[in-house]
Amino acid sequence: MPGVSDFWLREIGAMGEMGPDHGQGGTYVVLAPGVDAPDDLPDDFRTLVSTGVNIMFGFRTLDPDPARAEALVAAVRIYPYEPFAPDARLTGILERGAAAGELMAQANTFAKRFEQGSYWPDRAWEQAIVLDNSAQRGDGYDELLERASWFYEAVSFSEAMKSQTPGVGQAYLGSYTDAAGEWLDGGADYTLHVPADVPAKLFWSATVYDAATRCLIDNPQQRGDRGSRDTDLVTNDDGSVDLLFGPTAPASGESNWVQTIPGKHWFSYFRLYGPLESYFDRSWKLGDISRVASD
Template identity: 25%
Template sequence: MTETLTPQAARAIAEEAFIYAYPIVHGYRAIHWLGVRKGGFNRLDHYRHIIDPADDLNKEVQINLDTLYTLVPFDMRREPLVLTVPAFPDRYFSVQFSDFYMHNYAWLGTRTTGQGGGRYLLAGPDWSGETPDGVDAVIPCDTAISYFIIRILCRGKDDEPAVNAIQDQFKLEPLSAFLGVEAPPPAPDPAWMWPSKTMFSSIDIYSYFNYLLRFLEPREDERDLFVDFARIHIGWGKNFDIEAFAPPVQQAIRDGAQAAFDRIRARAASPGKVVNGWYLVPRIRGDRDLLSGSSEKRFTRAVQARVGIYGTDLEECVYLPTEHEADGSVIDASVADYVLTLEPPIPVSGFWSVTVYAADTQFLVPNAIDRYALGDRDPLIVDPDGKIRIHLQHGAPLADRMANWLPVPACPLLIVLRLYIPFRDVVEGRYIPAPVIRTRVLAA
């Protein structure tokens, strides 16, 4: 088949395969980091304090400071797992389940199942059995390796011990341990492939994708895709070797990979429309129905991975980012001070916050008072007109405005307004905050 493969066909296949593979390979970096490098799968990896710039999680873009995290890559090749969720009535929490494709396939928590807790059987695609006694529900997954994230509202540093106590009440155990029976034989060691810096930005993605397919079941509605992918040696049990092709086909495959990466990067840089300087991010995260079944849906799946892996559904939390004033000018704290005005009531059933990052990295940057977010848990000043004005500036404001000061780095900024369990107007894009405006131009 290699001899009959034209450069034009090779480029088209390479582009489609890159888009399909991108979220899988992108997510593998996080799964490998926690599941292999940090101590293994099926382990509750609790983050015990609000993230700050020195944390390893600050290597992920736009990290949130509203909740304490528990991150869990889990492996169901051997047997299902049982997750015990404690009851705690007085604070928000969520458990987000994302499969290896990066579909958000299930949610537990305040919005979906309430505060009462429960036991849940986490089952991979090969399990078929009766729901055990003592288990409230089965959560099936299309992939044998998956990922879940627990987020628990933390109301500041003083609240961390209370959240830590709740974290310790979560429990994850193999089904055999839950039932008190002998465990099945361990799953074979897959000789985990070590991530590289070019694993999802070059043709290297195809070798990683071939390796990771051992953890994925072929989908009936995607078999035709893999017939085409096989023409450039992509698929279950295949070895991708660019040197196996004639030079024109090699170049076509490289061009297809580059074209796909450029498309993903361009859409992710501006995933939605801009109003008042705010990006209104469209529905790019969700379940298999949203992100699988067509070329455009698979492209959306790749874009959401580029925007930020393991992001939430809009119903759980809407992120509204901005880097610009209403006229398109870059928000740059090295040249001006700014203010963000919010008018209560903020349209959420949960809570809200504002966090600022350096625009180029989307990471937190240290500041003198260790304050990186403000929100409804803070003692903010409400002005006589009923509005909340948050001061975004590198230097301190007047003493009587310190409560509303969010210190920012002296550089272009990325500002993110997070709205947890938002009202329908937010989910459907009808809520538009006032633009960030400059209040003082700094001396050159």
């Protein structure tokens, strides 16, 4: 599921399932502003016009083969272009600004105050992506706070990630508190009830992220998610699933468990790939992450 964004992570064009190739693959040429396509461009090449000279290309493969995934990661290199050596005064300014900005970003992300609210009125789950469109423009304004909220906790945005078309694209729900409205605590135990018939054409997953880094939780278990693609996932007789989160493995086993870390707060995304009609009309309702009472 690839796509191209500009420097502000505004989508230039989607590729793959939600793009013009509809998942069949193809060759794309990205053109700088004001640059025409070459006269000799093959007919089967598709063009995208960038809004600037800096672009970002990202993709997510749904192929579960770890060898292919590792090969892609190994091909990426990130390194500094030249040293940055600010003096003491500038260092102080940058450090104070970064600390204040971090607090502002945390509040704007984890305690969202946008109009959309909870996805279901009696649930803590929200639409994690608060941007309305790839241009990041509202009615008469730039979605600056919405942009800051999403890009503090994630990277890149495509309209396919907030699909409005049943059966294609993705849907992202985020939960930052438990059913009682308390921050999710890495030292406590929680459950999440996933009702049967999850409205996802392809698959669904529940993922745990470290609130401090917004990265997948780096736990001793070395596992950050559970979902419908897990062959060992235990399903209830009625087709529902109960997921478990906590610092120690439950007596029932590790199949439905994601390990959390004491002293670290966390949040969760529930993703639906190919969301179906009962997600959009909200007739299917996900349970809240609920804290287990301690003995």
